[in-house]
Amino acid sequence: MIENKYPIFGNGQVISKEALDLLRDNPAELINLMYLKQQDGIISGFDLITDSENKQVAVTKGIVKCGGKIFWMNNNYNFDMPEIENRYVLKLKLYSDFEERKFYIRNADFSLEILNNENVNIENQENSKNKIGEIEITRFITRTGAELRNDYNNFIDLRRDFNLMELINTKYSSKHELGTLHPKILELFGKDASxxxxxxxxxxxxxxxxxxxxxxxxxxxxxxxxxxxxxQENYSNEELYQHLVKILENLGKDREIVEKKRIIPRKITIE
Structure with missing residues (x-):
């Protein structure tokens, strides 16, 4: 869960140590200016780490932007690997500022949902009213007896039938309204293309x-x-990935690495 506090300074109000600490630790205006041109999406962090021994997945701390507002998560978020076979999507749902005594609070919650054609979410009216958006973190299909993994071997391996933490539909922040592809996807393409x-x-x-x-x-x-x-001017993340797969195939096979042998000239003796 994310919770960012901003102090409220009212007339006749005693300034608390907590409020001053927040001003020191959370320079909100500076952060907003740093990412002014960035559109909604993940700015940094929110990487996935699987723990097979404890059957858990950790989402690392990071920064996201939604509705023009910056949210940051200071600690990792852990969730248990689902035991029931199904298609799942992990989302970060973000809520607008609300006033609580001496602070404005901006928060967000993770939601692990079953992915279906309609993807209907049932929320209470209060949360729905304050909600400003949601960002997909990952999606996956589980199978009994198998473990969720994120050991992507190459670019093609980003799409498997099941038990893989997919990043293709993750919205990573950029100057474009639809965001851009996750850096891990681009890194794997770059390595394979090279x-x-x-x-x-x-x-x-x-x-x-x-x-x-x-x-x-x-x-x-x-x-x-x-x-x-x-x-075409606009493609979905899925279409971008499929087109890059096609380009990679068109680039042909991997080049052969020829080992160069050092040739030592024979000595010639002249009498």
Missing amino acids: KKENLDIFDVNFYINCLNGNVERDVIIAYINLKLHLE
Whole structure:
């Protein structure tokens, strides 16, 4: 759970140590200015760590933006791996500021839901009224006897039938309204593409950007349209992933690493 407090200074009110500590530790205006151009989504953190021994998954601390507001989580969030076979989605539901005595409080809660065609959520009226949005963290399909994993071996391995913590539909913050792909997805594409034979200057430039960090959605779309001769301006995360898979296939097989042998010239003796 996330809970961010902002002190309220009213007339005749005694300033408490807690309020002053919050001003010191949570420079809200500075944080808002730092991520002013970022759209809704995960800004940093919220990575997934699986614990097979204890049958738990940890979501690491991080920062998200929703409805123009910044939320930060200072501690990891843990949830138990579901034992019932089904399709699940883990969401972070975010709620607007509400006043409680001397503070404005902004909070968010994780919700593990069964993913179906309608994906109907039943919430109480109070929460629905204050809710400003939700962000998908991961989705997965469970099978009895198997453990949830996040050991992605390569780019193609980001999509499996079951027991994989999927990142494809995770909304990562960028300047684009729809966000961008998770950095882990782009990193795996960059690593796989760098090993291919049929690379042109656009491929090299794109995979270097992928390995360096976040890539804007518009850059990904421009690269896809160039390589696949498409003209669409908007794609879903799922479509972006499928198009990148196609591009990776078109780049051919991995180049062979030829071991260079050092040739030592023979000595010639002249009498």
